[in-house]
Amino acid sequence: MEGYEPVVRGGNIRIANEVGGIIAGLAATEVEGVAGMSGGVVDGIAELLKKKNLAKGVKVEVGERQAAVDLYVILEYGAKVPEVAYKIQENVKRAIESMTGLEVVEVNVHIQGVAIKSEEAEEARVR
Template identity: 30%
Template sequence: MEQETKTNVGDLRISEAVIVKMANYAIAEVAGVDSLAVRKSVFKKKAAPIQVHLMGDVVEITAYIIVKYGCRATTVAEQVQQTVKDQVQTMTGIAVSKVNVVVAGIAFEKK
C-alpha cells in the first residue's frame, strides 16, 4: 500500500517500506534499545519487527524491540514512540495516529 498525494505537478507516493525504513532509523537512535525483535509468525516464518498500516492519510506503526538490561522499559518505549512519530511526520508529512511499542525481550551483557 502507498500513501498518495496530488500536487500541482503530479502525484506523490510514499510506500509502507519507506516508512518502515524511517521508523527503523528512528528506533536505532533511541538510547536503551538493543535491537529490533525477530518474531515468528503463525506459519513459522520470520515476521517483520516493524509493521505499518496506512489508513487514508494517517499511519499507524507497531514496533517490536529488545531493551538493554538495566534500562527502564517504559521510558525506552515512550522515547521510541515519540522519536518515531516525530521523525516519520517530519520526513513524510503523513500524520502518525499511533506508535505501538512491544518490548519483546531484554538483552543482557555478554561477559
C-alpha cells in the same frame, strides 16, 4: 506496493509502507536503551535483527493522511522500560511526521525481550 499517494501540483508522490517501516526502524534504534528490532519469537526466544533488517521488526499501516505503527523491539538490560518505550514512541512519531507529512495516530511498542550485553554477561571472575 501499498502506500500513501498524495496528489500534488505537477504529479503524485507515493510513499511506500516499506519506507515508513525503515524510517520507524531507524528512529526506534536511535533511542538509547534499544538493543535492536525483533524479528519475532522462535522457540520462545526473541530474535534480534541485524541493522540491515530494520524494517522487518516494524509494521506500518498507511492511510490517506494518517499512519499507525507497530514496533517489535528488544531492549538493553538496565534500560527503564516506560521511559525508553515513550522515547521510542516520540522519536518514531516525530521522524515519520517530519519526513512524510503523515499524521501518526499511534505508535505501539511491543517489547519482545531484553538483551544482556556481552560484558555484562561475562561478569568479571575476580576483582
